Amino acid sequence: MSELLNVSHISAAYGGIRALRDVSLTIGEGEIVSVLGANGAGKSTLLKCLSREMRITEGEIRFAGRPLAAKPYAVVESGMVIVPEGRQIFTKLTVRENLMIGCCQRRDKEGIAKDEERVYTLFPRLLERRDQYGGLLSGGEQQMLAIARGLMARPKLMMLDEPSLGLAPIIVSQILDILKDINSGGTTILLVEQNARKALSISDRVYLMNVGSIIREGPAEAFRNDDSLVNAYLGG
Numbered sequence: 001m002s003e004l005l006n007v008s009h010i011s012a013a014y015g016g017i018r019a020l021r022d023v024s025l026t027i028g029e030g031e032i033v034s035v036l037g038a039n040g041a042g043k044s045t046l047l048k049c050l051s052r053e054m055r056i057t058e059g060e061i062r063f064a065g066r067p068l069a070a071k072p073y074a075v076v077e078s079g080m081v082i083v084p085e086g087r088q089i090f091t092k093l094t095v096r097e098n099l100m101i102g103c104c105q106r107r108d109k110e111g112i113a114k115d116e117e118r119v120y121t122l123f124p125r126l127l128e129r130r131d132q133y134g135g136l137l138s139g140g141e142q143q144m145l146a147i148a149r150g151l152m153a154r155p156k157l158m159m160l161d162e163p164s165l166g167l168a169p170i171i172v173s174q175i176l177d178i179l180k181d182i183n184s185g186g187t188t189i190l191l192v193e194q195n196a197r198k199a200l201s202i203s204d205r206v207y208l209m210n211v212g213s214i215i216r217e218g219p220a221e222a223f224r225n226d227d228s229l230v231n232a233y234l235g236g
């Protein structure tokens, strides 16, 4: 498997407070990798560094065989998108307008039309609500829209920050199933979650974070079978 993302010894801070300390991880093409950890572990900070919303103070990041682009828009152009914590959809824009924001850097009209069709196949609910304001969608539908918007950039790597947050278990399961489908279609996935058991159920490999550092890593299988680990660090 060829390596898609390589994060090597990065650190980051908010003012004087270090939030990431010597973090290294790799993601192979086609994998689903989860980063798990309790509140404040540094998971969102890691994603902010990967999307270049936040500056790293040490280390380096390589994507698809080159140094990661320095600016957020260029990161998206290079094939990496983030589906942010709390969805952050535009409430006063329609579902379709929200989707079009996801591909505003693309010029290939035909490809865009194809991808729009594809997201409506993955999320039939969004097709039904295509002309409705984003703010009128339910929490689960808003999460689906955030994922669909990310797909409109046609990413090689999709990074999701707590997609299960605040959603009913049945909706979470639906969303995870769709992530598996997206992955089968060739998109590599980096999933950040507090909901460890759910994330483990679809992941190939896992990194466990605690106060800004990675403290364990391994195949998801090993974590699934280690209740004490899940209970100690993660909660159900």
Ligand SMILES: Nc1ncnc2c1ncn2[C@@H]1O[C@H](COP(=O)(O)OP(=O)(O)OP(=O)(O)O)[C@@H](O)[C@H]1O
Residues within 6 Å of the ligand: 014, 017, 019, 037, 038, 039, 040, 041, 042, 043, 044, 045, 046, 194
């Ligand atoms: N904007 C900020 N300014 C200052 N400190 C911050 C800021 N955002 C996060 N932090 C701190 O950085 C650390 C890591 O936070 P981060 O949001 O990355 O954690 P997390 O693992 O995503 O947690 P959660 O599961 O609650 O989302 C925490 O100690 C947090 O208080």
Ligand SMILES: [Mg+2]
Residues within 6 Å of the ligand: 043, 044, 045, 085, 161
């Ligand atoms: Mg977070």
